[in-house]
Amino acid sequence: MASTDPGSEETTTIGALVPLTRPGWVEAGRHLLAGLQLAVSEINSAGGVGGKALELLVRDTAADPQKAVAAVDELARLGVVAIAGEYHSVVARAAAVRADELGLPFLCSSAVLDRLTDQATKWVARLAPPQSRGWQTYADFLSRAGHDRIAVASQQSVYWASGVHILRDHLEANGATLSDISMSSLDPSMLCDQLIHHRATVLLLLVGQPEPAISIVKSVRNDGRLSTIKIGAPAGQPEFAEWATLLGEDSAAIPFLRYRPGHLDPLGSRVERALREKLGEAPSFVALEGYDTIVVLAQAIRSYGTDRNSIAESWPRIEVAGTRGHIQFFRTPATTVWQWTGVPIQIAERTPGNPAQIRGVDDAR
Template identity: 30%
Template sequence: MKRSWLTSAALVAALAAAPAVAQETIKIGGIAPLSPPGGVQTGESLRDGMRIAVEELNAAGGVMGKQIELIVEDTSGVPEKGVAAFERLASKEQVVAVTGSAHSAVCSAVGPVAEKYGTAFIAGECWSDSVTAAQIPEVFRITVANSLVYSVAADWVKEAGFKHVAVISENSDWGFGIIDVFEKNLKDTGAKVTSFTAERTVSDFTPQLLQLKRSDPQPDLIVAGFTGSNLLLMLRQAYDLGVAPSKNTAIFAAGADVLEPEFWNVMGDDGVYVIGNPAGLPGKPDTPLSRSFAKAYEDAYGRPANAVAMEGYDGVMVIAEAIKAAGSADREAIQDALRKLQWDGTRGKIYFPQTAEPKWKFQQWPEVPIFVIQYSKPNQTPAESEILWPRAQATTDSLLLQP
């Protein structure tokens, strides 16, 4: 009897630990900053993009005949909370893969957890090179790396002829990466790069901005390397102090919050001439999928889709496509399929090269569309703004619109 009881107990334990493929639904995990100090609106856009993907998949019959169940955990943009969230998803919820995040420090922190559980992590809106440079086999990225996006931005800076670039960034992997890439790419151009760093919780940028206002010469471009509501506060303060955007100084917002409607709530008409750097624009490429996603997102949430929402959608979809290709929701099979994947997403054909050098290119989608945009009218969406760069897709002859 005792032996029979142990066998039954072992069977129960085995069933409890069985992967999600044995369940009635296939569970996909999501992580995002949904509470402060994280960039809440960025997190909500990621999550809502994921939801549109799941609704679309389930309306079409699911994957392998099973409905997709999305479980999203809040990271608050804090690495320790991100690790705990990933642990819960991988162990307790038994998800087959995870997507999302925002905040590079969170993405970097959860990489080893993804490796521990053998669970693919599709990183979105985490730009630090370190996320993929760690070359963890379970980590894939569907947004840009700092070295990719800011080298493009630096090309625009060089072409536009800026001579004194000032970077005010948060002291994170992402923030330091912004400074590093601009310094490297502008090293031989004669342009001066001045940099300041601060805790990402700082909300008063008056000292740094006044120092720039008093400098001689004043910077002709300020790069605002913060995320969340503090990015918007910096932009507001820069305008109120008469620093930028102005006739003499342009301002380039590196954080994704400049792409959200809340940007206009904070800035009002003063947001005109602010520059952004989205890793994707709805309608570019102009494909049926890009159009249908943008419509579904706006119908569902009453706000325009942007690059972050597109990343949330694409993250779930590449997991679903990998499951279809593998014919299995086994975690290892999903990873193998992701390495062979070529899927036309909302922003182009997504694939993950196994490039070894430079290290950040490992399982990094290399063709993320990158734009430098500038608002020319109040309340524009990113898709309605002027594209300054790349020149092949520019909507204006000018490299910079000035007040």
């Protein structure tokens, strides 16, 4: 169960922001929380940090930026030493801005929007790669595969608009064209007509999961006119088991971004096994992001204490082994927060004939 009370003198409390109810991506939130909780449990079983147990105070953001801001305010009042988590980029941005205003360290686990704050801040660090890096990698993958007529089915949000901008700039620089098809007034069958009109060879899903993503895939797969079109999902919808459950064989051969190497090292493999047991299914890279978040915060507290300013000042000095590689934070031109620049990026897909299995289709970088 999520903790609701502030820690005692025997505990060090960390706030956790996680989407656990709709319209949030609940499956992603469940995996993120599992990773956070597993790391806390293992650290506490080994004696805690500085003789104190870690305690998570979990708050559900439900993909709502206003709820996230209210949660940051509440957690700050409750005396947490730092905040961890969040999956949705727009929500994480709201939380990061508020954490910066309050002087509260925030280690963002999973959100990728390049600019999490308006101005450079010492208070916020991030484990996931900035969207520009990941989505440019995806655009390069499409270009190498010879695709030059790409269509995007998009919904309205800062995150999706940013994705369209990144893809268009990178693809057009390589001689391709990109058609942005807004789903605000289209149903999936109308989208199929638009794909024919644009003569697209690839459709990218920049839409929510499960809907309308699931309905779009079913409509495209069942339209005989589109038998040769490829579908892609740079936002990572196929990473989660729900995708295969809802789509069956139609879930396969849809390349997506995942932020983990093709093969985990011994630490990553051990944690992956433990998370599989905890979740009852294959853990996503989001679960590994959650685990790594607590590993980093524990190292910061172990080395620099529980003072909020000391934790924020520690980001550039942190070096720790995570489940997906050696973690260090740097300043980068694209972002306003401390960034793990070494996070691996892989393009993968669910395997045709065995969609329960995920295979790499492009080298991790």
